[in-house]
Structure formats: structure tokens, C-alpha cells
Amino acid sequence: MKIEKVIENLGLKQVNESIATGQQWITAVGSDTRDIYSPVDGKKIASVVYATESEYNHVIRLAEQAKTMWRDIPGPQRGNFVRKLGNKLRIKKRELGFLVSYETGKSLQEGLGEVQEMIDICDFAVGLSRQLYGLTIQSERPNHRMMEQWHPLGIVGIISAFNFPVAVWCWNAAIAAVCGDVIIWKPSEKAPLSAIACQQIISELLIENELPEGIFNLVIGDHRIGEVIAKDSKIPLISATGSTKMGKRIGQLVGARLGRSLLELGGNNAVIISKHADLQNALRAVVFGSVGTCGQRCTSTRRVILHRDIYDKFVGMLIKAYKQLKIGSSLQEENHVGPLIDKDAVKMFTDAIAEIENQGGRVVYGGTVLEGEGYESGCYVVPAIAEAANHLPIVQEETFAPIVYVMPYDRIEEAVAMQNDVKQGLSSAIFSDSVLETEYFLSNEGSDCGIANINIGTSGAEIGGAFGGEKDTGGGRESGSDAWKNYMRRQTNTINYGTSLPLAQGIKFDI
Numbered sequence: 001m002k003i004e005k006v007i008e009n010l011g012l013k014q015v016n017e018s019i020a021t022g023q024q025w026i027t028a029v030g031s032d033t034r035d036i037y038s039p040v041d042g043k044k045i046a047s048v049v050y051a052t053e054s055e056y057n058h059v060i061r062l063a064e065q066a067k068t069m070w071r072d073i074p075g076p077q078r079g080n081f082v083r084k085l086g087n088k089l090r091i092k093k094r095e096l097g098f099l100v101s102y103e104t105g106k107s108l109q110e111g112l113g114e115v116q117e118m119i120d121i122c123d124f125a126v127g128l129s130r131q132l133y134g135l136t137i138q139s140e141r142p143n144h145r146m147m148e149q150w151h152p153l154g155i156v157g158i159i160s161a162f163n164f165p166v167a168v169w170c171w172n173a174a175i176a177a178v179c180g181d182v183i184i185w186k187p188s189e190k191a192p193l194s195a196i197a198c199q200q201i202i203s204e205l206l207i208e209n210e211l212p213e214g215i216f217n218l219v220i221g222d223h224r225i226g227e228v229i230a231k232d233s234k235i236p237l238i239s240a241t242g243s244t245k246m247g248k249r250i251g252q253l254v255g256a257r258l259g260r261s262l263l264e265l266g267g268n269n270a271v272i273i274s275k276h277a278d279l280q281n282a283l284r285a286v287v288f289g290s291v292g293t294c295g296q297r298c299t300s301t302r303r304v305i306l307h308r309d310i311y312d313k314f315v316g317m318l319i320k321a322y323k324q325l326k327i328g329s330s331l332q333e334e335n336h337v338g339p340l341i342d343k344d345a346v347k348m349f350t351d352a353i354a355e356i357e358n359q360g361g362r363v364v365y366g367g368t369v370l371e372g373e374g375y376e377s378g379c380y381v382v383p384a385i386a387e388a389a390n391h392l393p394i395v396q397e398e399t400f401a402p403i404v405y406v407m408p409y410d411r412i413e414e415a416v417a418m419q420n421d422v423k424q425g426l427s428s429a430i431f432s433d434s435v436l437e438t439e440y441f442l443s444n445e446g447s448d449c450g451i452a453n454i455n456i457g458t459s460g461a462e463i464g465g466a467f468g469g470e471k472d473t474g475g476g477r478e479s480g481s482d483a484w485k486n487y488m489r490r491q492t493n494t495i496n497y498g499t500s501l502p503l504a505q506g507i508k509f510d511i
Contacts, residue, residue, distance in 0.1 A: 003038075003045065003102055006095045011200040012046070012193065034222075036193055039105035039339040040329050042377035048192050050221040056228055059217050063155050063182045064234065066214030071152040071180040079129025079178045081209060086122030088201050089115055096166070096201075098331070100194045104162055105339040105379065106293045107330045118170040120463045121479065128484055129178035140505075143498025150488040152180030153260075157229045159240040159250065162341055163296045163400075165191035166198050168264070171463070171478045172239045173216065176487040181237075182215045186229055188242075189222045190341055196220070226250070233257045237487065240264070241298075244398070244424070244472045251474075262486050263474025264467070266398040267426030269449075269458040270303040270419040272441070274412070274432035275310050278455070279317065282431040285457030286404070287321050291337050291383045292459055295402030296345070298473075299427040299451070299459040302398065303390065305415045308408045315406055318385055319365045327382065328374055339379035340401060349381050349401035352394060361388030361395075361405070390418045398424060412437045413445075420448045426469030427451040427458040450477070 032050040037043065051059075070078070089096070093115045101111030137146035156176045160169045165187060173183045187195035199218040206215060219225055223246075230238055230253035239262040240250045247265040254261045271289065273282045289301030306314050330338030340346050346369060353367040367384035374380075383402035388395050395405050409415040419428055428449040430441045438454045440446055450469035451461065461467050466481035468474070477483045503509060 001094070001098050003099075006098050006102075007046070007193075009095045010092065010099060010197040011204075012196055034189055034192075036103065037342075037377075038102050039341055039377050039379040040102055040331060042379075045103065046193060048196075048220050050189075051219045051225055053225070053228055056219055056225060059184060059219055060155075060232065060234055062214030063184055063217055064214075066212050067152075067154045067182045069212065070182050070215050071154070073180075075129045075132055075178060075180070078180060079126045081205070081211070082122050082129070082174050082177055083126045084205055084209070085174070085202060086119050086126070088205055089119050089122065092197075092201055093119070096194070096197055099197055100165060101330050101338075103191050103193050104165060105330050105341055106163070106296075107335065107338050108333055110293060111330075114164060114167040117167040117463060118174075121167075121170050121174045124463055124480060125174040125178045128175065132179065132484065132488070139494065141496075141502045143496065143500075144502075145495045145497065147493050147495070149491050149493060150179075150485065151491060153236040153487060153489055154181060155235045156181045156183055156487055157232070157235040157238040158183060158185045159226055159229065159238065159242070160185070160187050160195075161242045162188035162190035163293055163298070164241075165194040168241050168478070169195065169198065171467070172262075172487075175479075175484050177215070179484055179487040181487050182217070184217045184219060184229065184235065186219050186221060186226050189220070192220045227253060230254050231257065233259065236260055236489075237262060239476070239478070239486075243400075244474075247474050260486075261474075262476040262478065264298065264469075264476050264478060265472060265474040266424050267298045267300070267458075267469065267473060268302050268396070268398050268422040268424040269299055269427040270305055270429075271301055271458060272305045272409075272412075272415045272419060272428075272430040272432075273307065273310065273314060274430065274434060274437055275307040276434040276437065277310075277431035278433065279310065279314060281455065283314070283317050283321055285429070285431070286318065287325075289457040289459040290404040291322075291325060291402050294337055294340050294381075295383065296341060296400050297459055299461065300402075301404055301458050303395065303419070304404060304406045305390075305409050305418050306406060307415075308410055311406075311408045315364070315385070315387075318406070322365050322383060322385060325383065327370065327380055337383060337402070339377055340381060341379070343378055345401060346379055346381060348399060349403070352399040352401065352403055353384060355394045356386050356388055356392075356403075359388070359392045359394055361386050361392060367403075390421060396422055412440055416441060416446055423472040424469065425449045425471035426473040427453070427461075429453040429456060429458050431455055449473075
């Protein structure tokens with residue numbers, strides 16, 4: 001499959017000169033452009049023009065015009081539109097997955113898997129569209145009924161990251177859409193083409209269903225347009241995925257206007273491996289969790305906390321497994337590890353490798369940059385394994401690259417304390433066949449993360465469960481379970497169907 005054909009099939013011919021919104025292409029009048037290069041081979045894919053604030057104002061007007069119409073469509077009908085979106089994605093899965101892989105460097109299997117994740121969340125949202133349930137509540141007053149219902153927020157802003165350039169948008173957009181909200185999406189400036197492809201797909205669907213522009217909107221730009229979105233009081237909710245630094249800034253701007261933030265930020269995820277564990281299963285989970293997406297997942301495994309009795313054995317197994325990894329073009333399915341997103345990410349990787357040694361740690365495998373034939377983009381590295389104490393500053397940080405730290409423990413209580421002793425709180429896991437250890441891990445004294453897994457790794461969440469974390473991870477929840485409530489406003493109603501007006505708490509006020 002050639003990228004030129006993929007771009008043509010996805011309708012991206014105008015990508016050099018336009019931004020997308022609703023059903024139409026708006027020619028960007030700004031002069032601020034970004035060239036998009038593939039980390040796979042270093043070749044330029046396209047150029048995009050950043051939207052100016054004037055163009056953003058046009059987009060927000062379209063969204064405001066569309067929101068009243070969209071919220072008044074019954075939920076199941078909104079769900080039917082999302083069902084059609086899922087079907088469109090099924091048809092375009094191969095092309096879109098290829099583009100995701102080529103633009104970001106993640107493996108083709110992961111690119112296709114990301115589109116499948118979009119399809120899955122559409123399926124989930126279709127069922128949800130017939131629920132969106134409230135409560136009935138017992139009133140303390142006779143002939144009164146209390147109930148709770150949910151209404152659309154109106155407009156939802158979505159700021160997504162490069163590592164999942166389309167799936168995380170769909171996590172938010174599919175759910176928000178069935179809840180009756182319209183969408184404004186700012187993708188990562190490092191991966192705008194996959195976003196434009198999604199916008200093209202959904203724009204065609206809007207036309208086919210005779211729906212107005214403005215329900216789904218896209219604005220291309222960097223942090224400056226992101227801040228414009230965050231400050232806009234016409235957008236009740238901003239869902240932002242990215243670094244903790246970015247999330248703190250977005251939270252500050254949204255909080256200043258008393259808006260809502262749904263933040264999915266950094267992770268510093270640990271796997272505890274007990275002496276009672278199945279080491280082969282643990283090895284498979286650690287390798288995939290550490291090198292999948294070249295270590296650029298928020299759920300990537302960063303730390304492996306090993307019982308001292310199996311420490312040397314497992315580290316040996318891990319090094320042997322790393323030596324078998326095939327590193328190369330993410331478009332070739334036999335390769336396990338593709339490139340980092342860009343040369344800035346490579347510098348972050350090499351700086352971290354140097355800092356490990358400076359702080360007293362030791363790299364026991366990998367940590368180098370690959371050069372020569374097949375690695376012309378300069379974005380390929382050898383994933384690293386390092387021995388380092390949990391308290392080291394470099395270990396306490398999230399390095400968005402394939403570096404995993406190994407460290408020993410003696411007691412389960414010590415291991416859990418080490419796992420929790422970081423600022424981030426996204427994903428965690430333990431491998432153990434001891435029910436005493438696994439139940440402790442899930443207890444109030446156990447993992448403090450939003451995700452806590454038993455005998456599976458930190459990476460690879462299913463859409464049916466709420467996704468998110470605590471502490472510097474931001475506290476947000478997306479995707480399944482009752483995460484839909486983030487995209488709606490709660491309203492409590494009390495109905496008096498009697499002929500008198502008793503007051504609450506038995507208060508007497510006779511006039």
C-alpha cells in the first residue's frame with residue numbers, strides 16, 4: 001500500500017491548504033504552516049496551515065448553531081448516526097490504520113488496532129444512546145416525587161495527543177455525540193493528518209444524512225489555538241489528553257472560567273512481579289507494555305518491581321527477550337518496534353539515558369540510536385533496560401520513550417509502596433498466583449492508580465471500563481462504564497402532585 005494512494009482514498013488532497021470544519025473545507029488565511037514528516041522513513045507527507053483565531057471564531061459559530069438542533073434529536077437517533085460512523089470506519093479501517101502508522105510510527109498492527117478501538121467505542125455508544133439513565137429518589141414529603149435526569153452540555157472541546165491520534169478523539173466524540181453534544185477537536189500538531197482523515201469521513205456522513213455542519217468540527221494548530229479553546233466560556237467541557245505539564249495549563253485556563261476539565265495525563269506505570277508469578281506471562285506483558293508504540297503510551301510500563309528471589313532470573317529473561325526484538329519500519333508486520341515520533345523524542349530518550357548513569361543507575365541493555373539503511377529518519381532507538389532505584393529523579397519522571405527500570409523488593413507491602421511512590425497514578429499491575437498478595441494489591445492499602453490489573457500488564461485497556469487515573473494523571477475518566485456522565489449536566493427535579501405545599505425538614509411557614 002502506497003501512502004499517496006491512501007491519502008487519495010481518504011480524501012486528503014486539499015490537506016496542503018485547508019482546515020476542516022463540518023461539511024466544508026475552509027481555506028486557512030494564516031501563514032503559519034507545519035510540514036508533516038513520517039518518522040518511518042523521514043519523508044514529507046504533507047503541509048498543513050494552522051487555523052487563526054478568526055477561523056476558530058467561525059468554527060465556534062457553526063458549533064453554536066448546530067448544538068440546539070443536535071440536542072433535540074432523540075438519543076437513539078443520535079446513536080444511529082454514530083452506528084453509521086462505526087460502519088464507515090470498518091470500510092476505511094485499512095487505509096486509516098495505515099495512515100496512523102505512517103504518520104506516528106506505531107506498528108501497523110497497532111494502527112489498525114486503534115481504528116478497531118474507534119469502531120468498538122461506536123458500538124458501545126450506540127447501546128448507550130438508549131440508556132442515559134437517571135434516578136427516581138424517595139422524597140421525605142407526601143405526594144412528592146424526586147428524580148434525577150441528564151441534559152447535554154452543548155459543546156465539548158477535545159484536545160488529543162499524537163500517540164493515539166484518532167482513538168482518544170473517538171472515545172470522547174462518540175460518547176459526547178450520543179449524549180447530545182457537538183464537538184470541536186484540536187488534534188496534536190504532530191499528527192494532524194489522521195485527524196483530517198477522520199473529519200473527512202464524518203463530513204461525508206453528515207452530508208449523506210442531511211445533517212448540518214458544525215456537529216463535528218476540527219481545528220488544526222499548536223498550543224496557541226489550544227489555549228483559545230480552553231479559555232472559551234462557550235465550551236463547558238474540555239477533554240485534554242497529553243503531558244501533565246500541558247494538563248496543568250489547560251486545567252488552569254478552564255478553571256479560571258469555572259469550566260469543566262476532563263484530563264488524561266502522564267503515567268509512570270509499574271508492574272510488580274511476585275515470586276509466586278507465572279514468569280512467562282509476566283515477561284510477555286512487560287515486553288509489550290515497555291516497547292509497544294515505542295514506549296509512547298500513557299499506559300506504557302516504566303517500572304518493573306521484582307521480588308528479590310527472582311530478580312536476576314527475570315532480568316536475564318527480559319534482556320534475552322529484548323535481544324530478539326525486531327526494530328524497523330512500522331509498516332512491516334514482522335517488526336516489533338517502530339520509530340519514536342520525531343527527533344525531539346529521540347533527544348529526550350538519549351538525555352534520559354545519560355541522566356540514568358549520572359544519578360547512579362545502570363543501563364544493562366539498549367539505549368542507543370540506530371543509524372544506516374532503514375533508519376534514515378533518525379527516529380529509531382534500541383529500547384533500554386536500566387537498573388535504578390525508585391527514588392531517583394529520572395525514575396520519578398515520565399520519559400515518553402522505551403526505557404524500563406527494574407528494581408528489587410522483599411515484601412509485598414514494600415513493593416506496593418514503591419509502586420505508589422510517584423506523582424502519577426494511571427495504570428498498575430501485579431503478577432502473582434497468591435490470593436493474599438493480589439487482594440492486598442486491590443485493597444484500600446494497595447494500588448492508588450485508576451487502573452489496577454491482576455496477571456495482565458499495564459497497557460491495553462478495554463473500552464467497556466472507565467479509563468483514567470489519579471494524582472498527576474488528572475483524575476479524568478473516559479470511554480466505558482458511566483464515563484458518559486462527564487459529557488452531560490445533572491439536574492435534580494422534585495414534583496409535587498398533591499394539593500398542599502409541605503416544606504422540607506418539616507419546616508412550618510404558615511401565611
